[in-house]
Amino acid sequence: MADTPHKTIDIRRDDLLQRIVTAAEPTVVLDAVAGMGKSTLLSQLASRLQCRIWRSARPPGEEDFFDDVLLWDVPPDMQEAEIPATWQDEGRRVVIAKRPRTRLLGLDRAIAYGKALCLGAQDLRFSPGELEAVYGKVEAALLLTETGGWPFLVGLLSRSSRDEAAVTRFLANNVVSETTDFELVQLRLARQTAKASAKAKQAVPAYLQASGIGGALAAAVDMVLAERIEDGARVPAISAAYAAHGMQTEAILVLQGAGLHELAVRAFAANFGRYYIFFHGSEAFDRVLAGFPAELATQNEGIVTALAMQALKRGEVLRAQRLLADCYGSRANNVLKVLSDRAAFSAAFRSFRLVMLIYEDVVLGDDLLEQSTTLLSEFPLDADLERGSIYNSILEFYIRRRRFAVAQDIADRALFHYERAGVPLLCFYINLHQAMMHLMSGDAVRARRNSVDAAEQLSRVPFESPMDARLLALLQACVEYEDGKPEPLARFLASEMDDFSHGEIWPSLIEFALQYGSQALSEHFSMIAARGFLDRWRAYQVYNRQFRLMIEVRDAVILQNGNRWQEAAEKLSAVQARINRTWVEAAVDELTRLQDRDEIALAVVWLRHIVFEMPGRVHLDRQLAALASNLNLTGRQRLSIEVWQAYVARRRHNLTGARAILQKTFENAARLGTIAPLSEERQFLRELTGDRRISDFLQITPTSQQILRRLRDTGLPNAPLGEKNGLTRRETRLLLMIAEGASNKFIAHALGLSEATVKFHLGNLYRKLGCSRRREAIIAAKALGVIS
Structure with missing residues (x-):
């Protein structure tokens, strides 16, 4: 036949012949695929024993023995035959030469x-010695590598040319077609280079791993596999074979390709449904979901929640909400109704709906927490994925409430189940x-330990996950930033931030990114770079109230750090919120009782503004103490407030108090490893x-001395702003205000001076800067680095 180039090399195989002739067993069966030299071996044996070979389709009988010798070359198409007991007589x-399927x-x-x-x-297979006797040592070694000793391949590669298509057909019809569905899948996986097929490679016979037939064998395997998949009856077995090799995605795709969507849904559910992405990665998750028909998105809960999870992981919260509404109606996006209605929604769906809260612009109240805790009781203790996810959702609740002690306990429970x-x-x-x-708490030491644990867990993930690698890179960069090393965070912001901002976003995560990203850019690049960074986030999260408020607060802080205090106040005044300047100026005990993350952030930034503008204001020290005692503050916020308390104490000539506060703050920062x-x-x-009276005092203790040195290493000048240019504190303040466009009347009102006094101070300011008008003074101040 033209398509079966299986002629083997006629090498005298005396050692193998001797083994057959002298075997203790009366019957010897040569059981191998086509091209393994069975017929040639029988011919050599017949010549040696001086007998004939039985090649008929009819099984031989007693009369067909020749001097008690029977050589039987079983026809390839024979399915079954019998070895009578009488053949086994001494x-x-x-x-007998046969193929494996007989x-x-x-x-x-x-x-x-x-x-x-x-x-x-x-x-x-040919042994090295048999090949060396014909080809010589060097060529025999090369042939052994290329052929695996397979006689068919030895003969094929010995010819000057070959028909590759004919080789493929031969392999398909005579070798691959004789494999079981499990073996066929094993062969296909063995031709791939993925780590998942390592076990399959070990199980494939050595002669089929020969380099001489790589392309032809791969084509033959694909040809036979396509034929079997086309025969729908064999698809479930092929899918099961993929699953047995750990190739769950291929197992489901095979079912989908054959239109067996009900079986595909079952296989998807058996592989944890919406959690599939965490076991196999987003690429596999997307491929599987793309294979389901569109109507399933409105009919099957498992597919609906998986599609919604896919949208959430892409940062498409609105799309996830639409998917649920299309399937269950608008009530699916009323979290309290979903959690309380056991009759209408399954426990699994309610659990997923709770997970969605991590991504949504929803204020988490005590009623939601109560419903979430109740939902836990509906799952057995060994339902680890569901229980872990519920704890994960509750964790977000406590993080937003700044109840970190409870949050750590919840995190430990989630980690146990996961x-x-x-x-x-x-x-x-x-x-x-x-x-x-821990970073929010200002504890960089423990945060570093967690970052090491996170890296170890990510290294165990069996697939590539670029977005999660970015999360880890951001975390590690922020830990280094806390230690006074800005370079890793600067590199991340320059190379990864754009891709990061368009992926999966949790409110607690965006707060984390906004805080560190904007601070790093403002300190080590420019205020313009920091505000541009915030603008990119503002454009992307335009519909999210929580994110907008976070961005506005961070923008105000950046403006304050750039000495544009009036502009910062205008930005904060535009925020529609209960906590405004009037509320903060009147509050004392109320500051202690604030619970909402966003309200605390607004109170902190307004109080910061008041400290800068009016450090001598009545009751300001009481207000700072009240806010510092709020248990819902982050550690970072508390460290900042302590600095303001020291600042206010100094402005009120309480040098002893300022030194004591600052020393305690520096010691805390050193203990927590944060700068x-x-x-x-x-x-x-x-x-x-x-x-000097404060800095000399701080130099006494090694801890405070270390913090001072690290602050100066990160760019903190030894002298107050403007002092190095011969400006008084009041003149510096005037310069900052005119740089923001404030009129003499506005300045007089803000500082409690007359307009004449303002003009007097401005005259002194112009003289020291060597100019005669406002515009020249602003240009000179920028050149001297007094303002940004």
Whole structure:
């Protein structure tokens, strides 16, 4: 046949012939695929024993023995034959050559009783010695590598040319077609280079791994596999074979490709449904979801929630909400109704709806927390994925409430369930949350430990996850930033931030990114760069109230750090919120009782503004103490307030109090391994550390001395703003105000002076800067670095 180029090399195989002739067993079976030299071997044996070979489609009988010798070359198309017990008598020699798919009845029993010897492909391959006798040592070694000793391949590669298509057809029709569905999938995986097919490679016979037929064998495998998939009856077995090799995505895709969507849905559910992404990665998740027909998105809960999870992971919260509404109606986006209605919504759906809260612009109240805790009781203790996810959702609640002690306990519970479920990616997220909490608390030492744990968990994830790698890079950069090393964060902001901002976003995560990103850019690049960074986030999260407020607060802080205090106040005044300047100026005890994250942020930034503008204001020290005692503050916020308290104490000539507060703050920062919160308060620290009576006092203790040195290494000047240019504190303040466009009347009102006094101070200011008008003074101040 033109398509079966299986002629083998006629090499005298005396050692193998001797083994067959002298075998203790009366029956020897040569059981191997086409091209393994079975027929050639029988011919050589017939010549040696001086007998004929039986090649008829009819099984031989007793009369077909020749001097108690029977050589039987079983036809390839014979499915089944029998080895009669009489063939196994002593003194007889039976040699049978067959292909693996031909079943010999009685063979297993004969082998078990020591009456039959089976020689397979491993035994029939050419040995190095046999090849060396014909080709020489060098060429024999090369042939052995390329052919695996397969006689068919040795003959093929010995010819000057070959028909590649004919080789493919031969392999398909005579080798690959004889494999089981499991073996066929094994072969296909073995031709791939993915780590998932390593076990398959080990199971494939060595002769099929020969380099000489790589392309032809791959084409033959694909050809046979396509034929079997087209035969719908074999698809479930092929899918099961992929699943048995751990190739769950391919197993489901095979079912989908054959239109067996009901079986595909079952397989998807058996592989954890919406959690599939955490076991197999986003690429596999997307491929599987793309294979389901569109109507399933409105009919099957598992597919609906998986599609919604896909949208959430892409940062498309509105799309996720639409998917649920299309399936269940608008009530699906009323979280309280969903959680309380057991009759209409399954426990699994309610659990997913709770997870969505991590991504949504929703204020989490005590009623939601109560419903969430109740939902836990509906899942058994070993429902690790569901219980872990519920704890994960509750964790977000406590992070937003700044109740970090309780949040750490919840995180430990979530981590316990995720570890028991064997999902390192979800464990990575919990480690990430824990590190974020410690950074918010100002504890960089513990955050560093969590970042190491997070990296270890991510290294165990069996697929590539670029977005999560970015999360880890951001975390590690922020830990380094807390330690006074801005370079890693600067690199991240320059190379990764744009891709990061268009992916999965949790409110607690965006707060984390906004805080560190804007601070790093304003301190080490420019205020313009920092505000541009915030503008990119503002454009992307235009519909999210929480994100907008976070951005506005951070923008105001950046303006304050750039000495544009009037502009910062105008921005804060435009925020529609209960906490405004009037509320903060009147509040004392109320500051202690604030709970909402956003309200606390507004109170903190307004109080910062008041400290700068009016450090001598009545009750300001009481207000700062009240806010510092608020248990819902982050550690970073508390460190900042302590700096302001020291600043106010100095302005009120309480030098002893200022030194004591600042020393305690520096000691806390050293213990927690953090420098970044103090670095952001350089506006106030410049004046404090520029006072020799304070700095000399701080130099006494090694801890405070270390913090001072690290602050100066990160760019904190030794002298207060303007002092190095010969400006008084009041003149510096005037310069900052005119730079923002303030009129003499506005300045007089803000500083409690007459307009004449303002003009007098402006005259002194112009003289020191060597100019005669406002515009020249502003240009000179920028050139001297007094203003940004």
